[in-house]
Amino acid sequence: MIEVESLYFKYPLSNDYVLKDINLKIGLGEVVGIMGGNGSGKTTLIKHFNGLLKPTKGTVKIFGKDTREESVAYFSKKVGLVFQNPGHQIFSDTVWNEIAFALKNFGFEEEIINKRVKWALEFFNLTQYKDTSPLLLSGGEKKRLCLASVLAWNPDFIILDEPTVGQDFLQKEKLIEIIKMLITQNKTVIVVSHDVEFIWLLQPRLILISNGVIVKDGDCKSVFKDNAILEKCGLTKPQLVELYEELYPLIEQMPVDIVEAHSMLLKLLRGSK
Numbered sequence: 430m431i432e433v434e435s436l437y438f439k440y441p442l443s444n445d446y447v448l449k450d451i452n453l454k455i456g457l458g459e460v461v462g463i464m465g466g467n468g469s470g471k472t473t474l475i476k477h478f479n480g481l482l483k484p485t486k487g488t489v490k491i492f493g494k495d496t497r498e499e500s501v502a503y504f505s506k507k508v509g510l511v512f513q514n515p516g517h518q519i520f521s522d523t524v525w526n527e528i529a530f531a532l533k534n535f536g537f538e539e540e541i542i543n544k545r546v547k548w549a550l551e552f553f554n555l556t557q558y559k560d561t562s563p564l565l566l567s568g569g570e571k572k573r574l575c576l577a578s579v580l581a582w583n584p585d586f587i588i589l590d591e592p593t594v595g596q597d598f599l600q601k602e603k604l605i606e607i608i609k610m611l612i613t614q615n616k617t618v619i620v621v622s623h624d625v626e627f628i629w630l631l632q633p634r635l636i637l638i639s640n641g642v643i644v645k646d647g648d649c650k651s652v653f654k655d656n657a658i659l660e661k662c663g664l665t666k667p668q669l670v671e672l673y674e675e676l677y678p679l680i681e682q683m684p685v686d687i688v689e690a691h692s693m694l695l696k697l698l699r700g701s702k
Contacts, residue, residue, distance in 0.1 A: 431455040431478055431508075431586065431617075435487035438473060446485070447473045449641045457585065458615045460608060462628045462649070465638035466663035471621045472513070474638065475588050478619070479508035491586075506535055509579035513591040513621075515563075515571035518578070524550070524566070525559040528578045535582055549577035568595035576607075587611060588619045593627045601627055629653070629667035630686055637662045650683055 436451035448470050455461055463471050476482040477489045480496040480503070489496045491504050512518045521527040528549050532542045550556040553573040558566060563574055572595055579587060593601050601624075608618050608631060622628055628635065628649065635652040637645040637659075645658045653659070653670050666674075669690055673683040679697055684690035 430457065430490075430492060432490040433477070433487070434490075436474075436477065436484050436489060437486040438477070438482060439485050447641050448477075451487070451641075451643060453636065453643065453646065455586075455617060455619065457617055458612060459617050460612060460631060460633040461617070461619045462631065462633040462635045463619065463621045463638065464623070464625075464628065464635065464662065464664060469638045469662070470641040471638055472590055473641075475510065475590060475619060475621055478586065478588060479510055480504045481510070505531075505584075506582065507584055508586040508588065509582065509584035510588045511572075511575045511579050511590060511592065513594065515568070515575050518575045519563045519571060522562060523560050524555055524563055524574060527563050527574060528581050531578060531582050537582075545581045545583075549581045552580075553577040569597070569600060572596060573600070576604075580607075580611075584616075586617045586619065588621075590621045591623065592620060593622060593624045601630075605630055625653075625665055625667045629669060632685060637664070 431454070433451050433453050436448055437446050438448040439446045451474065463474065465471050473482065477484065477496065478491070480491070480499065480501045483497050491508060494503070496504065519527060521530055525546055528546045529542050532545060537545070550559055553576065555570065555574060555577060558570070563571060566574060572592065576589070576592070592604060596604065605627075608620075611618055620628070620631065620633065632649045635645070635647065635649045636643055637652060639662050644661060645652050645655060653666055659666065669684050669686070672690060673680060676697070680693045684693055
């Protein structure tokens with residue numbers, strides 16, 4: 430569990446707090462979306478979830494351990510963070526070694542390392558690049574490599590910072606499948622994203638941040654009904670929510686995906702004949 434109590438944070442040489450009085454708990458098995466405008470504090474917040482940043486005031490605890498009392502290395506095995514920019518994460522000479530690095534660092538046996546690297550390469554469609562420099566991959570392939578590198582060591586918490594940037598529709602669907610698979614394994618997935626359509630398909634617990642303050646924390650559907658909060662955070666509504674609002678009360682519930690929307694519209698058309 431991640432527990433945040435009265436968290437305030439400001440960067441050195443700055444007088445302004447980036448995060449102000451953040452209080453939240455995130456348990457195992459949850460899917461959590463974090464959204465807000467540019468500069469709202471989203472990435473700064475998630476960097477507290479594995480000890481990369483330490484609170485200026487307040488506390489952050491991971492499985493009961495205060496992040497100020499242990500090293501980043503201590504928390505990294507339990508909390509995997511996939512950065513928005515792959516260039517901040519990739520450094521090995523080959524794709525194989527990139528995935529294997531953390532496994533070796535954590536002391537896994539060679540047989541297990543080989544199995545997990547092979548699984549990650551196949552699962553993320555990167556096998557053909559195993560001996561290739563990561564620097565030669567496309568932007569989307571680099572994002573998949575970063576995710577593969579984190580999932581290979583099987584952390585309890587997986588944090589994804591803008592995971593859909595550079596990904597096409599099929600890769601976004603694949604990512605949804607991955608997240609659902611992780612949930613069945615009682616993993617916690619935290620997604621920071623501007624992609625409202627992706628977040629809507631995911632249907633997470635949704636946390637909205639504005640100017641370093643949590644302004645909304647609730648289920649996805651209730652959050653996207655709150656026009657005032659969305660406007661405050663500079664967010665638009667997903668297209669399926671807009672469709673629902675245009676057709677309500679002819680349809681009584683918000684469609685989660687295109688398939689569900691299609692089914693609802695067919696029933697509506699058939700009923701009008």
